[in-house]
Amino acid sequence: MWPKWGKPSRNDTSSPAADLPSSVATPSFKDIHSLLHDEDETGAACRRKASVFHRVRMATAALRTWRSLQSSTLAESGDKRIVLYYTSLRVVRKTFEDCRMVRSILRGFRVAVDERDLTMDSAFLTELKGLLGRQQLSLPRVFIGGRYIGGAEEIRQLHESGELKLYIEGAPPAAASACEACGGVRFLLCSVCNGSRKCHTDKGGFRSCGCCNENGLVRCPDCCTPIV
Template sequence: MMKSLRGRFLSKYKSLPTMASLKQTFLPPLNLPTLHESFDNNNNIVLSEVTKDVFQEEFQELGSRKTKPLCEETQETQKEDEESPMFPEFEEKCPPGGKESVVLYTTSLRGINKTFEDCKRIRFLLDSFKVVYQERDVSMHLEYREELWNILGGGRVIPPRLFIKGRLIGGADEVVGLHERGALKTLLKGIPLVPSVSPCKGCLGMRFVLCLKCHGSCKISVEDKMDDVPVRCPDCNENGLIKCPLCN
């Protein structure tokens, strides 16, 4: 009776799967190099020359792969952000002194309400970004009007017109459309910020003051002339104004 039980136990034990068979059944074959081991006098495992050559080839392959440092990738990303790809889309029309700045031609006359409101919209956007820009009022200075007409081909041009870094951006509709798409902020990158939010103490933001020589009359008297007829003041414009010496 005991012998029969022992025989049954041995037969069942031999039928159990081994760990090697389980690994072969459930694990996929790995194409790993065979490690040839040997032992030195101190019973330390020593890899054979074949295995060492395999590892040396792997290390050489990893070393040959050139990867860009993180700092270089960051610098390239920043450079792409600074150099806006949209600038080539705008026509190169550079006003005097506007190569690296923002120039806005406006008018302060309310004769045409739409023109006045369009100028106000662009001025509001530039003020919201707190960037330094040159506002050239064509109604306050005839030279600005002729300057704008010459830049755009000599024809009659109605403001507003915005120029950024020597490129014609356009009027109110174009500028507002760029702002709604988030592109205007990109175009203004690199423009200096306004150091102070308070208006100029000399002109209170008007950018013009009365002529100090003729006091706005555009006429001066010349003492050397016997007839004492007033002559045209050489310092002021047609409105008896001069550019503010503080903010211009």
């Protein structure tokens, strides 16, 4: 048996591919790998890199197929509301650039995008954590029709492959003019505390305003409604 290990062949029954039907087993990972492999590159490190890259590509392709199935179901439901969670703060450069890229891609389709800036209201973060069911997350994040589509990398790939257009098809068009109530800011100054976060009480003291967020703002009732 030892020589077999040293020199594997296609007919080797110990190979995992041999358990699969021939239609699934070909083309093998090795064949595609050899196509991807740059002839000028040498060394195991390069091959490992290409292999990992290939596996990621395969996983992405599978994910796309699955999502396209979801997308077609979604199209039938007619709900194509696009929600983008992002940050306008330039604290982490990559996050800021990713958010800007995704915003720009989505805006390019000239459809209505519910843009939720986490720096305007920390409740958006709580909302997002609840939707994704995890505590640690990066921005941006995109939902279409109440379903999670992905972050910057997924949106970029879907856009480059032309698939994003299919997801967005049927979404309501972008409004011709900004919301009259908030001017497109999506928030209004709290009318109870005038944005000060403090309310005068009958006893003469001050208490924190319970009507607005940490910035003394309330969501615009005309254009900033819950996601689902």
